[in-house]
Amino acid sequence: MDIKHFLDKDQEKDLLRLLTAGSVDDGKSTLIGRLLFDSKKLYEDQLASLERDSKREGHAGEEIDYALLLDGLKAEREQGITIDVAYRYFSTNKRKFIIADTPGHEQYTRNMITGGSTANLAILLADARKGIITQTKRHTFLVSLLGIKHVVLAINKMDLVDFSQEVFENIRKDYIDFTTQLDIPDITFIPVSALKGDNVVDISPNMPWYHGKSLLEFLETVHIASDRNFEDLRFPVQYVIRPSLDYRGFAGKIASGILRKGDEVMTLPSRKTSRVKSILGAQGEVDEVFPPLSCSITLEDEIDISRGEMIVHPNNLPKVERHFEAMLVWMDETEMDPYAPYYLKHNTHTTKARIDQISYKVNVNSMEKEECNLLKLNEIGRITLTTSDVLIFDPYRKNRHTGAFILIHTITHNTVAVGMIIDKLGSQELPYRISEHEKQHIANYGSLIRIGEREKRYGQKGVTLWITGLHGSGKNQLAYALEKELFKMGKNVLVLDGKSMGKGFARELDLSPTERNKYLKQIARVSRFLNEQGILTICSFVSPEEEIRRQLKEIINEESENRFLTIHMNAGLDYCKAHDQYGLYEKAEKGEIFHMVGIDEKFEAPQNPDIRIEEGDETALEKVLNILNERKIIFD
Amino acid sequence: MPDSVRSFIGEFVQQQRMKYKISNLQELEAEAIHIIREVAAEFENPVMLYSIGKDSSVMVRLAEKAFAPGKVPFPLMHIDSKWKFKEMIEFRDRYAKEKNWDLIVHYNKKGFEEGIGPFTHGSKVHTDIMKTQALLEGLNKYQFDAAFGGARRDEEKSRAKERIYSFRDKYHRWDPKNQRPELWDIYNAMVHKGESIRVFPISNWTELDIWQYIRLENIPIVPLYFAKRRPVVEIDGNLILVDDDRMPEKYRKQAKMRMVRFRTLGCYPLTGAVESSADTVEKIVEEMMTATHSERTTRVIDFDGEASMEQKKREGYF
Numbered sequence: 001m002d003i004k005h006f007l008d009k010d011q012e013k014d015l016l017r018l019l020t021a022g023s024v025d026d027g028k029s030t031l032i033g034r035l036l037f038d039s040k041k042l043y044e045d046q047l048a049s050l051e052r053d054s055k056r057e058g059h060a061g062e063e064i065d066y067a068l069l070l071d072g073l074k075a076e077r078e079q080g081i082t083i084d085v086a087y088r089y090f091s092t093n094k095r096k097f098i099i100a101d102t103p104g105h106e107q108y109t110r111n112m113i114t115g116g117s118t119a120n121l122a123i124l125l126a127d128a129r130k131g132i133i134t135q136t137k138r139h140t141f142l143v144s145l146l147g148i149k150h151v152v153l154a155i156n157k158m159d160l161v162d163f164s165q166e167v168f169e170n171i172r173k174d175y176i177d178f179t180t181q182l183d184i185p186d187i188t189f190i191p192v193s194a195l196k197g198d199n200v201v202d203i204s205p206n207m208p209w210y211h212g213k214s215l216l217e218f219l220e221t222v223h224i225a226s227d228r229n230f231e232d233l234r235f236p237v238q239y240v241i242r243p244s245l246d247y248r249g250f251a252g253k254i255a256s257g258i259l260r261k262g263d264e265v266m267t268l269p270s271r272k273t274s275r276v277k278s279i280l281g282a283q284g285e286v287d288e289v290f291p292p293l294s295c296s297i298t299l300e301d302e303i304d305i306s307r308g309e310m311i312v313h314p315n316n317l318p319k320v321e322r323h324f325e326a327m328l329v330w331m332d333e334t335e336m337d338p339y340a341p342y343y344l345k346h347n348t349h350t351t352k353a354r355i356d357q358i359s360y361k362v363n364v365n366s367m368e369k370e371e372c373n374l375l376k377l378n379e380i381g382r383i384t385l386t387t388s389d390v391l392i393f394d395p396y397r398k399n400r401h402t403g404a405f406i407l408i409h410t411i412t413h414n415t416v417a418v419g420m421i422i423d424k425l426g427s428q429e430l431p432y433r434i435s436e437h438e439k440q441h442i443a444n445y446g447s448l449i450r451i452g453e454r455e456k457r458y459g460q461k462g463v464t465l466w467i468t469g470l471h472g473s474g475k476n477q478l479a480y481a482l483e484k485e486l487f488k489m490g491k492n493v494l495v496l497d498g499k500s501m502g503k504g505f506a507r508e509l510d511l512s513p514t515e516r517n518k519y520l521k522q523i524a525r526v527s528r529f530l531n532e533q534g535i536l537t538i539c540s541f542v543s544p545e546e547e548i549r550r551q552l553k554e555i556i557n558e559e560s561e562n563r564f565l566t567i568h569m570n571a572g573l574d575y576c577k578a579h580d581q582y583g584l585y586e587k588a589e590k591g592e593i594f595h596m597v598g599i600d601e602k603f604e605a606p607q608n609p610d611i612r613i614e615e616g617d618e619t620a621l622e623k624v625l626n627i628l629n630e631r632k633i634i635f636d
Numbered sequence: 637m638p639d640s641v642r643s644f645i646g647e648f649v650q651q652q653r654m655k656y657k658i659s660n661l662q663e664l665e666a667e668a669i670h671i672i673r674e675v676a677a678e679f680e681n682p683v684m685l686y687s688i689g690k691d692s693s694v695m696v697r698l699a700e701k702a703f704a705p706g707k708v709p710f711p712l713m714h715i716d717s718k719w720k721f722k723e724m725i726e727f728r729d730r731y732a733k734e735k736n737w738d739l740i741v742h743y744n745k746k747g748f749e750e751g752i753g754p755f756t757h758g759s760k761v762h763t764d765i766m767k768t769q770a771l772l773e774g775l776n777k778y779q780f781d782a783a784f785g786g787a788r789r790d791e792e793k794s795r796a797k798e799r800i801y802s803f804r805d806k807y808h809r810w811d812p813k814n815q816r817p818e819l820w821d822i823y824n825a826m827v828h829k830g831e832s833i834r835v836f837p838i839s840n841w842t843e844l845d846i847w848q849y850i851r852l853e854n855i856p857i858v859p860l861y862f863a864k865r866r867p868v869v870e871i872d873g874n875l876i877l878v879d880d881d882r883m884p885e886k887y888r889k890q891a892k893m894r895m896v897r898f899r900t901l902g903c904y905p906l907t908g909a910v911e912s913s914a915d916t917v918e919k920i921v922e923e924m925m926t927a928t929h930s931e932r933t934t935r936v937i938d939f940d941g942e943a944s945m946e947q948k949k950r951e952g953y954f
Contacts, residue, residue, distance in 0.1 A: 249706075
């Protein structure tokens, strides 16, 4: 075969991702080492370095220690165990393989879950002398949880049981009994000796009673293409490509289903529809795309779609819910805080989630369901969640891509858990930590504490007292005196003025009328927010125009209720100049500052203020307090 | 069901299966594009580290595809140790211009002015100052929160366990015991200010995949990969190219013209050539398939000590 022919053939090979799990003693590393070695993909110098390492650290006596091929990290090598997921690559004439090699210890369940999430197939090892042990069951459960459709149970160390068919058959029967309760569609049993090489690559003459394929031959031929879901179109929008005004490409990876040019499609959750105009694949324009290809599509209509939305066929819709059940595997050293929110990332969408209930946790050794209040590292539980945004999902059993999510800690940002969505119960049937009514309320208004409740506790209404008047008319003195008096009475009150807002906002003075009005509106919005929390605000600003005061009132007022009281400091210009502590009028007259109300700008007195205070009135404070009492703005 | 119908259905199913069959390379390509887009969507300030090597060239091609017909929305950055082969720099500048890349070239100015180099300071000091330090300096200077690298898991033992999103603390350190679990194709992009992620979109590619892709896509690569008569000196069993006058006289005068090529590219005094007549991608693959040395053995820095790559990674090197 010449090289060109070799490359052309090589290019057509498909890829099988497989997971291996087993304990340190099962000979898993030896088995993988042999697969790599015997498929002749190890370069000579790697072997040379292996022989060198083997002499120094090996555990297998005189023979080559295949396991050493696989261990990378120094600390692990010193401990003589693999402690993480390691990926291995090899290739035969028929296929390419990626092995996710994971350890079998109980404390590292998280690694097996990690390695298995992308696997098409799992090889589990059993020691022929020990049969199906707790660990085998645990691994099988995890494989079934991850929805891996093909499992090979490699019954290893057959050489140590005299290649006995009886031993093999007994283990096979035990395993079938155990797996009937799990959901694994395809299980294959192969008797092997990883150390001696029996049935790994070639069929062993030592077990003539075995009529199946060798492990490698099985891996080369197992049919995996139909494991992909070609039925339900799910295209999560990942990125919007907009190089020019006439191209708006929605880019992403097809999670499932087939997307064709001309298809009628709907985007979720917005439910807008259009048709597929073009599909740009990695190799150029195409008529259709299918999983797991990445592409960028354009639509006939100009509709606005952003990252996190999903494109589907309108006659085949996923679930669009905020409330659902999932199997959750806790992956972090820090245990679950069932009352804390977590970030939830699902496809291309990140939102916040809270845990409503933990129905049970699964004891992976006995498969029993146990009651629990929270999950710890490596624990698996069935939980109910509520998210702040809707999720567009399918159950994990039906769709591995749209049914999976991760939870991220809001402070450490670690990936703390991974989930697989279950949809046996409808959203309405699931338990909530808070009532249905409250849920609706949060959706519509947010806080569960009503404004009335706050007002009752504070003994006040959340209103804005807006003090208007010339600079030097005594606005601030009144504002701060009022604040102090109300505070003494136990009220919850705040002054907003040029000074207190100065740090974050521009000062009112020396602003042009347009800038000033913009600034005042910002103040009004802050004040309204505070009023909505039941807080009384006193705003002290010159605010010279009748029109802007009307607009401020509009911002602050709710439709039904008046929460805006105008207090006019009715002082003449001479009085104000005399009480000008900053010498601003003088500066304005010299032309050093501009837009000084009273000098180069007019003050429009309010027509109907709620309270009018005449210049120098000593009883101003009392007057205001009286009105507040009269109007039941403050009460006991 | 009559046999004819059954066979018709069987044939139809078979056809469908073939139609939606996907090759290894198509799958790896789709995966890499997905990773690259995900980073562009979720990070504020990503950068693609461009080493000028073949793996980098493939990665850049994938980035171009990911945003076609638009432009790649992040810059490329080359960390120049100032000891790279001249042909690498020429190649870099020519393609950056031709393809209109947004390319940043960063080097350790202080190290350069102090004349740090492998001949005078040894490979360890040179690598630390002109590569590792320069990289950290470059990343800090532009405050990148994600940096793509063209590393592959099958390159080297300690990389077999590397995540696709590899988390680095604010000192760019990698802690093998503290990597985030990575599942399905859902990547956790959350970092605090100062922390970052190294992203390896071609993690799952093998060397053969890279060559195959270069062949199929006609991706230009530095001519040094192809065999040619070049002046080389044998130093400690490695064939070192005489690339400029900075090579000490005692070596230079021993130079002989030999038919050689390079399997990997780096700093010229630290990268050994192999004798070869492979002057096409096909011939390179043929040589590789029958080779007796894996690709990294010609990189001298690997011989510094046991688990050396791992030590470099902990210090922040890729």
